Amino acid sequence: AQSVAQPEDQVNVAEGNPLTVKCTYSVSGNPYLFWYVQYPNRGLQFLLKYITGDNLVKGSYGFEAEFNKSQTSFHLKKPSALVSDSALYFCAVRDGYSGAGSYQLTFGKGTKLSVIP
Amino acid sequence: EPEVTQTPSHQVTQMGQEVILRCVPISNHLYFYWYRQILGQKVEFLVSFYNNEISEKSEIFDDQFSVERPDGSNFTLKIRSTKLEDSAMYFCASSGSQRSTDTQYFGPGTRLTVL
DSSP: OOEEEOOOSEEEEETTSOEEEOOEEEOSSOEEEEEEEEOTTOOEEEEEEEOSSOSEEEOGGGOEEEEETTTTEEEEEESSOOGGGOEEEEEEEEETTOOSSOOOOEEOOOEEEEEEO | OOOOEEEOSEEEEOTTOOEEEEEEOOTTOOEEEEEEEOTTSOEEEEEEEETTEEEEEOTTOOTTEEEEOOSSSOEEEEESSOOGGGOEEEEEEEESSSOTTOOOEEOOOEEEEEO
């Protein structure tokens, strides 16, 4: 079974400071990892994904994430936070060895990011 | 940029009534999904759909649920007899190919309230 943990319900950061939103995962095969963001009254918007290759993945809006296999982590980062980054962030995983066509994503419970002006 | 759309944005129904939630996936996508999020809980997978049949479903997706692609653009989720515990945000998603690395793109969701 696959699972995702986002240990922080809320992260507060001052505008202009770097931000990190944490995610750890568990899968039996190769992890395919995703970050989504949800703004109020909007759906889940795709930010970035890690499938293979370089451990540092760059995505939309200046976000990046670092895959760490030994720590089974995929933390989301941004060098300089904006007030407009305030939203709910979800980490998700798929098992790359799901075999017979399993495409379901397993999500973490989400982390609310508040960027303070 | 193409988007997944969902209607209605909010649906209120009485317990025991049937509801149909509608989704228009991205036009050239082949795989379709429904997820739900009960207030304060995780987003949970319900079902995936490809080539006019269910390819995978979760334990949540029991006989009260069904999915259909009635035409070339719509993808629907029907709940036959709603229960109070069906109250949730329902998200539709689509992806372009059968590659397991493909990204699922989500719609804005339908908030279902069962009274």
